[in-house]
Amino acid sequence: MEPGSAVSAVRSQRVLCGEEIRPAVILIKEGKIHSILPDSEASVHTAGKVLDVGNSLVMPGIVDCHVHVNEPGRTTWEGYWTATRAAAAGGVTTIVDMPLNSIPPTTTLGNFREKLRAATGQCFVDTAFWGGVIPDNQLELRPMVQAGVAGFKCFLIHSGVDEFPHVSDADLHAAMKQLQGTDSVLLFHAEREVQHPAAEKGAQPLELIRAARQAGAPLTVETTHHYLNLTAENIPARATQFKCCPPIRDTANQELLWSALKAGEIDMVVSDHSPCTPDLKCLDRGDFTQAWGGISSLQFGLSLFWTSASKRGFSFSDAVRLLCKEPAQLCRLDNQKGSLIPGHDADLVIWDPEKEFTLTPYLGLALRGKVKGTIVRGRVVYSHGSFSSQPLGKHLFIKHKTPAPL
16 A cells, blocks of 8 residues: 555455445546445456455545634644645545635635635645635625535634634625525534523533424534543643633533434534644643634544444444535535445545554543545555655535526
């Protein structure tokens, strides 16, 4: 598995084909999955380079649709070169970059073009982009849709950065009018300021989600690896490295999240990778009010998820649904990403679900599931700690419906 090399077939004793795992060979042509054959039938079809990964599990590359890369403008926090290498090391073959934390934010067509220039030649995995909705930018939305953003993100409270202000109800109505008929999606950071917070009981948002879906709302819901793996009771005092938004909740809340995942009430699990430089975490002072609110976990999402999910009876096909298929569907990439089926991009993660290792930044957690190799469109971008010498990712532009003129 030489990093940078192209492979024409991948053989494993454990290939996730639909709901079942079986020995198979995945044939690859021109970066696409050509066919998936039983191992016994494959020898007559494999004329090129066959990568035999033994008993390693092969499944679709992960689609992480919630990643803050921060380039341009805050590249010292994280740029495309390092973020997409981290993604590749974690079996993530596609990221969708959030519109904020970079300067300028992706809130105009011109800013989107600046973002693309910064990302060109830097990406080791395929990269799509969200646009942003802020006050008074509604006339920029359709041009960004036509330029291929996956959809739009907005905040209902302060976003954490002044250049990406939160929206009012009037701003949302103006944005939705522009987006009507485009089949684009609008993502919300759905916290709001309240004057008299009610005593926390249960997980009230889940009740709101159930009611909205029963009323016919086309709603998707995500959670993240840190909410599924960290609990408030186990975070030491003044440990600002754990600050995120919303904050880490208690064990009872976490168990409700896992139950909602099991019941299909939460659709997907993403990283919300939000890195910064160490000084911005105020580690020396332990000041939660001043520390940057974000957790970096792009590289370890698969391992974090599988460690906890496997103990709760989740299957490998559940992992594919939550980490690959549903995120791809949200950003209209499910015609090429997120599944091992002929015609889709040959994006594969090769990993050992039984392998254990310790991850120090996550309170020294012992994790199960180690990524061995990552293939993007038939090319090896990561293998056993090494990367391709050149970035092999490409930009992904989403083709939306052309709306009628307003």
